[in-house]
Amino acid sequence: MTARGLAVVPFLKRSSGPLFLGRGARIQNPGYVSHEGRLVLEPYAEVQGISSEGINFGSDVSIGRGTLIRPSSYYGGEIGEGLWIGDRSSIGCDGFIGCSGRISIGSDVMMGPGVRIFSENHVFADPTVPIKAQGVSRGFVEIGDDCWIGSGVTITAGVRVGSGVVIAAGSVVTRDIPDNSVAGGTPARVLRKRGDADDSK
Numbered sequence: 499m500t501a502r503g504l505a506v507v508p509f510l511k512r513s514s515g516p517l518f519l520g521r522g523a524r525i526q527n528p529g530y531v532s533h534e535g536r537l538v539l540e541p542y543a544e545v546q547g548i549s550s551e552g553i554n555f556g557s558d559v560s561i562g563r564g565t566l567i568r569p570s571s572y573y574g575g576e577i578g579e580g581l582w583i584g585d586r587s588s589i590g591c592d593g594f595i596g597c598s599g600r601i602s603i604g605s606d607v608m609m610g611p612g613v614r615i616f617s618e619n620h621v622f623a624d625p626t627v628p629i630k631a632q633g634v635s636r637g638f639v640e641i642g643d644d645c646w647i648g649s650g651v652t653i654t655a656g657v658r659v660g661s662g663v664v665i666a667a668g669s670v671v672t673r674d675i676p677d678n679s680v681a682g683g684t685p686a687r688v689l690r691k692r693g694d695a696d697d698s699k
Contacts, residue, residue: 499538515557530580533559540591546570549580549597556584556605562591569597579617579636584643589613599636599655607641610649610667615639617655642677662692 503517506525510517512532520541525531530547535557539545543561547553549569561567569578578598583589584605591611595601599617617639621632637655641647645659648667653659658674665671666682666689675681679688 511552520563531555533557535559535585537561540565544568549578551580551600553580553597554582556587558586559583560588562589562593562611564591565589565593565595567595567597571598583607590649598634600638602639603641604643604645604661606644607647608645609647610651612650613647613653614651615653619655664692 499518499520502519506519506528507513507517509528510531511529515533515535515537517533518538520539520543522542523539525545525547527547530549531545531553533555537555538560540561540563542564545553545567546569553567553569567581569580579600581595581597582602584603586605587603587607589609590613593609593612594614596616596618601615601617618634618636620629620634622629624632639653639655639657641659642661642663644661645663647665650668651665651671653671657671659671660675660677660679662678663675664680665686669682669686670684672685675686675688678692680690680692681688
């Protein structure tokens, strides 16, 4: 992992710590990618760099096996905006981060396997035009510090998740979640505040 990282570091926009790349992990267009400290990409993780504001990692960030970070389409169209991930945050295996719109993830955020975050929606208002030809509308996603995003959660464009939030596995988040909430469901809703019940169970 160390040797693969060393081969990529000279091509990054900025690197101020060790980079570890697992077997099959890729950083495409590395000139758009920055990291402020230790960064780990597990095997077959992929970061696509091309974006107007870059892909920006804090210190001690880990990206799980098979996770894809894609701000822009491989097939043309507008360049995406980019991604910010704070210190000590991690994305579990097989995640998907579609950061064509701006995605900001705070520090000390844990994301389980299969988490999906989308900051773009397809336009489909005109039934006489194929959906694929109607373009997209871009939004944003913001996730505060110290969150636990459970396995298989989907977060859609235009959502702010506050700090200290826990989101139950399999939830679909379509609206804002306030600080220190426990949320779950499809669509996700606030179930309680942290500390209202025994959260250790």
